[in-house]
Amino acid sequence: MDEDAVAEAFRAASARGTTPMAVATPEIAPLPTATPEARPTAAPTTPVTGSWAVDQGETTTAVLSTDLHCNLDVIAFTGVLDELAGADIHMDDGDLTMTGSQPESICVDALSNAVPAGVARVATIGNHDSESTAERLRAQGWTVTDGTVREVAGLNVLGDVDPDRTSASGTVPRGSEDAAGLGARLAEVSCQAEQAGNRADVVLIHQPYTFDPLIADGCTPLLLAGHVHQERGVTTTDGGNLAVTQLVSGAGKGGTSIGEVTDDAYLHLLSFNADGDLLAWRTVTLHPDASVTVGAWEAVPAAQEADDQAAQKTDDTVEQNTEAAHGGDSAAD
Structure with a gap:
């Protein structure tokens, strides 16, 4: 996938404008035909940045977006990426909106229209999203995670609504469950599904x-x-x-919000085999000047050393405690 071609397709789509339920089809650049194979256990060698770095015979390609926060430019770009990558499924990991208000239905409409026809779609509700966000997504053909294992484009996806609710007045719990409790419940569901022969391939969860x-x-x-x-x-x-492989992503707080893109916005391509295992992944970065960096396909990394895991867990705990001390994240988180 050529970076200049992706950027040009995005600029062309943006020039045509993004309107509710009327997002124009992006211009499609020709894709390279080479299909080198990526093995998840192999160490990366020379980076492969072509359109495909995995055997396309029995694979499922997913585009992952998250924390779009009603930025119509980035929402339009996700559709360009779906088209150029030949995505089978679009996964949105929450916070599509700023507060989940009714006027923000324009944001849901824009994403639904940006994703090309024929591409399966699944979404998780983030802390900034509301039940009306979920209802509108469902009405437009999205599978919205609900605490059960759902089959989408051949992948078994598990997730649920974020335990927190952020509105213009701040962040409050949706109920009695916190993030750890939600994780424990989903872990129980995932193990029951695995024992029943219906393994969840992916947990799509906001936090x-x-x-x-x-x-x-x-x-x-x-x-x-x-x-x-x-x-x-x-x-x-x-x-x-x-x-267990974990991908945590997003954008700088100016990367996705209403208005101009002022920080890098990150999306990902994920390639799965016929069994639902992740084969390879790559990062696609939209920069504030509308240029695009397409990262190399990378193999699934080996497990971290225990010290590295503990350090990351400490960083996450400090960040979570900081959020709690300030009453939750701000309207841009």
Whole structure:
């Protein structure tokens, strides 16, 4: 996938404008035909930045977005990326809106229209999203995670509504469950599903603070989260039953919000085999000047050393406690 071609397609789509339920189809640049194979256990060698770095015979390609926060330019770009990558499924990991208000239905409409026809779509509700956000997504053909294992484009996806609710007046719990409790509940569901022969391939959940019990039980091989407005990339941890890979992403607080894009915005391409295992991943970065950096396809990393895992957990705990001390995240988180 050529960076200049992606950027040009995005500029062309942006020039045509993004309106509710009337997002124009992006111009499509020709794709390279080379299809080198990526093996998840192999160490990366020379970076491969072509359109495909995995065997396309029996794979599912997903585009992951998160924390779009009603930025219509970035929302339009996600559709360009779906088209150019030949995505089978679009995954949105929450905080599509700023407060989940009724006027923000324009944001839901824009994403639904940006994703090309024929691409399956699944979304998780973030802390900034509301029940009306979820209802509108469902009405437009999205599978919205609900605490059960859902099959979408051949992948078994598990997730649920964020336990917090952020509105213009601040952040409050939606109920009695916190992020750790949500993670524990989803971990139990994932292990029950695995024992029943219906393994969840992916947990699509907004906050990474849910991860600990999901890793400890280790019944789902891939956890996806946003919320932190940082690109943390991909790590792997030895879980209770299997190695658990985690991707935590987002954008700088000016990367996705209403108005101009002022920080880098990150999206990801994920390639899965026929069994629902992650084969390879790559980062696509939209910069404030509308240029695009397309990262190399990368293999799934080996499990981290225990010291590295503990250091990351400490960083996450400090960040979560800081959020709690300030009454939750701000309207841009």
